[in-house]
Amino acid sequence: xxxxxxxxxxxxxxxxxxxxxxxxxxxxxxxxxxxxxxxxxxxxxxxxxxxxxxxxxxxxxxxxxxxxxxxxxxxxxxxxxxxxxxxxxxxxxxxxxxxxxxxxxxxxxxxxxxxxxxxxxxxxxxxxxxxxxxxxxxxxxxxxxxxxxxxxxxxxxxxxxxxxxxxxxxxxxxxxxxxxxxxxxxxxxxxxxxxxxxxxxxxxxxxxxxxxxxxxxxxxxxxxxxxxxxxxxxxxxxxxxxxxxxxxxxxxxxxxxxxxxxxxxxxxxxxxxxxxxxxxxxxxxxxxxxxxxxxxxxxxxxxxxxxxxxxxxxxxxxxxxxxxxxxxxxxxxxxxxxxxxxxxxxxxxxxxxxxxxxxxxxxxxxxxxxxxxxxxxxxxxxxxxxxxxxxxxxxxxxxxxxxxxxxxxxxxxxxxxxxxxxxxxxxxxxxxxxxxxxxxxxxxxxxxxxxxxxxxxxxxxxxxxxxxxxxxxxxxxxxxxxxxxxxxxx
Numbered sequence: 001x002x003x004x005x006x007x008x009x010x011x012x013x014x015x016x017x018x019x020x021x022x023x024x025x026x027x028x029x030x031x032x033x034x035x036x037x038x039x040x041x042x043x044x045x046x047x048x049x050x051x052x053x054x055x056x057x058x059x060x061x062x063x064x065x066x067x068x069x070x071x072x073x074x075x076x077x078x079x080x081x082x083x084x085x086x087x088x089x090x091x092x093x094x095x096x097x098x099x100x101x102x103x104x105x106x107x108x109x110x111x112x113x114x115x116x117x118x119x120x121x122x123x124x125x126x127x128x129x130x131x132x133x134x135x136x137x138x139x140x141x142x143x144x145x146x147x148x149x150x151x152x153x154x155x156x157x158x159x160x161x162x163x164x165x166x167x168x169x170x171x172x173x174x175x176x177x178x179x180x181x182x183x184x185x186x187x188x189x190x191x192x193x194x195x196x197x198x199x200x201x202x203x204x205x206x207x208x209x210x211x212x213x214x215x216x217x218x219x220x221x222x223x224x225x226x227x228x229x230x231x232x233x234x235x236x237x238x239x240x241x242x243x244x245x246x247x248x249x250x251x252x253x254x255x256x257x258x259x260x261x262x263x264x265x266x267x268x269x270x271x272x273x274x275x276x277x278x279x280x281x282x283x284x285x286x287x288x289x290x291x292x293x294x295x296x297x298x299x300x301x302x303x304x305x306x307x308x309x310x311x312x313x314x315x316x317x318x319x320x321x322x323x324x325x326x327x328x329x330x331x332x333x334x335x336x337x338x339x340x341x342x343x344x345x346x347x348x349x350x351x352x353x354x355x356x357x358x359x360x361x362x363x364x365x366x367x368x369x370x371x372x373x374x375x376x377x378x379x380x381x382x383x384x385x386x387x388x389x390x391x392x393x394x395x396x397x398x399x400x401x402x403x404x405x406x407x408x409x410x411x412x413x414x415x416x417x418x419x420x421x422x423x424x425x426x427x428x429x430x431x432x433x434x435x436x437x438x439x440x441x442x443x444x445x446x447x448x449x450x451x452x453x454x455x456x457x458x459x460x461x462x463x464x465x466x467x468x469x470x471x472x473x474x475x476x477x478x479x480x481x482x483x484x485x486x487x488x489x490x
Contacts, residue, residue: 032259034187041066042191045081046208049091053210054225057096076184079170079475082106083247084188086163087471090211090243094467103467106163107156113165117172123481125436130162133429140418144375146384151376154405154417158465161433163474167482178442178483182254189248190261193268196244200237200275205230212240242278245285246462249452250472252285253445256293280459288452292444356407359391360416363404373419379406410463417465426464433477440484449476 045066051059063085070078086106088094094102114127137158141151195208206213206223207230213222223229255261261269273282364370367386377387382403389404407413414423430450437443449472457463464470 029258029260032183032186032261032265034183038184038187039191041070041077042188045084046091046188046191046195049084049088050208050210051225052092052096053088053090054207054223054228056225074184075170075174076181079167079181080184080188082166082170083163083471083475087247087467088211089247089468090209090241093211103160103471104156106166106471107159109169110162110165113169117165117168119168120485122437122440122484123168126164126433126477126481127162129429129432129436130164133161134159136425136429137418137422140373140422141375143372144377146375146377146382146387150378150381153376153378153381155376157467157470160467160470161430161464161474161477163471164478164481167475167478168485171482176482176485178479179258181479181483182251182258186251186254186259189251190265190268192244192248193265193272196240196272196275197268200240201235201271203230203232204234204236204238206238206240209240209244212244214239214241237275239277240275241461242273242276242281242456242459243461243468245272245276245278245281246453246456246468247472249285249288249449249456250476252288252452253292253442253448256289256448278459278461281456281461284452284455287455288448291451292448355391357409357412359389360404360407361412363387363389364416364419369419370415371419371421373415373417373422374404376417377403377405379403408460410457410460410465410469413463414465430464430473437477437480437484440480441487442480442483446473446476446480449473 045063048059048062048066052063063081067078067081067085070081085092086094086103088102092102096102117123119127137155141148141155144151199206199208199212205228207228210223210228213229273285276282364374367374374387377384379402382405387404388401390401405413405416407416411423414426418426434443434447434450437446453462453464453469453473457466457469462469462472464473
């Protein structure tokens with residue numbers, strides 16, 4: 001049996017050593033353990049980020065002190081902390097610093113790393129692919145008549161896959177243990193799940209995830225330290241954005257293959273997803289976990305069980321005021337199936353996202369730019385009237401005039417920016433990144449994050465054109481390159 005697995009691994013591009021490691025990790029997951037001080041550092045970091053989101057700006061000093069300390073004491077902690085800070089992930093606002101966004105620091109550091117790092121042939125291959133991808137994106141921007149100074153404001157988001165160089169930069173001339181890296185990631189991610197429980201169930205508000213509201217809670221705006229949005233023990237559970245949960249996709253592979261979680265940690269995960277009430281993200285986690293756990297057949301079983309249970313879930317959700325948002329979605333599908341759905345009702349499909357999509361795609365086709373897109377036009381800074389639309393599908397008429405961009409489905413946003421051709425090329429490039437590392441140990445780690453971010457893009461809170469999606473994907477790619485760095489030296 002082991003010989004057969006080894007032959008199959010070679011056919012897929014993996015050597016016998018990789019097959020042995022993979023088989024061992026499937027059968028013998030080690031218990032996940034962490035010291036109390038490690039939990040404390042993770043909670044302290046996330047709370048300090050939350051303080052900046054609550055507009056207590058001296059907390060930036062706390063972040064700086066912790067980063068400097070961890071740079072000298074623990075590079076694993078430093079890398080996770082920095083990634084969280086660069087993305088913000090609803091704890092911190094990346095645009096709080098005037099004139100720049102925090103992930104611009106990551107971009108500058110990674111472009112500098114191209115010239116500073118000594119790279120092996122696999123890393124060089126990946127970097128050349130990334131450079132080619134950036135050039136292709138730039139070419140699409142040049143085909144737009146929007147000025148480049150406006151397009152660069154959004155276009156640079158798509159370059160963040162180059163974040164794969166940041167782990168190599170952090171651990172330059174330092175030893176690296178991927179198992180320790182995974183363990184540190186899991187500490188921070190589990191703390192994030194616990195914060196969902198605290199904010200959603202205990203505080204009934206937005207304190208530890210202060211930017212997690214959708215603008216319709218407590219009359220709009222967001223929670224601040226001076227006026228925190230909390231209602232202690234009211235048990236009126238608000239819906240908190242799933243953006244922080246998206247960051248935790250970096251631990252799907254370790255949990256599926258390498259570490260076993262305790263029961264309370266699984267409970268924290270499920271509570272976090274129930275509080276976020278974002279089915280696309282939860283479905284993405286389940287499918288990705290089962291596939292990389294080696295339980296592909298169970299995906300089918302879970303799908304069948306889910307379909308059988310759907311009527312019961314539907315009526316329970318109806319009876320409880322559609323809290324889970326399942327009944328609403330099913331009603332929308334039924335209405336579309338019946339045909340002759342008015343455009344206004346169609347706009348409610350996918351929680352109203354189609355109201356964003358329909359008029360913008362209509363404009364794209366009317367301008368005959370469906371294959372190359374509008375370019376990276378900006379919702380605030382684009383001035384050309386040709387890209388303005390009056391969206392009559394919005395309930396709030398004050399929001400009806402807008403620029404034909406900014407939709408909450410990542411794949412559709414890519415089509416608006418670079419057309420169908422751009423979406424096809426984007427998919428090809430991210431597959432090429434995997435093919436470039438497919439013979440490396442833990443290559444499937446990158447693939448697991450890529451799959452999850454791609455599925456999550458349907459929900460609009462991440463994607464391969466947004467920092468929330470590209471930072472975890474870049475981190476995963478960089479960790480794989482880093483784990484194989486010393487092997488190539490030998």
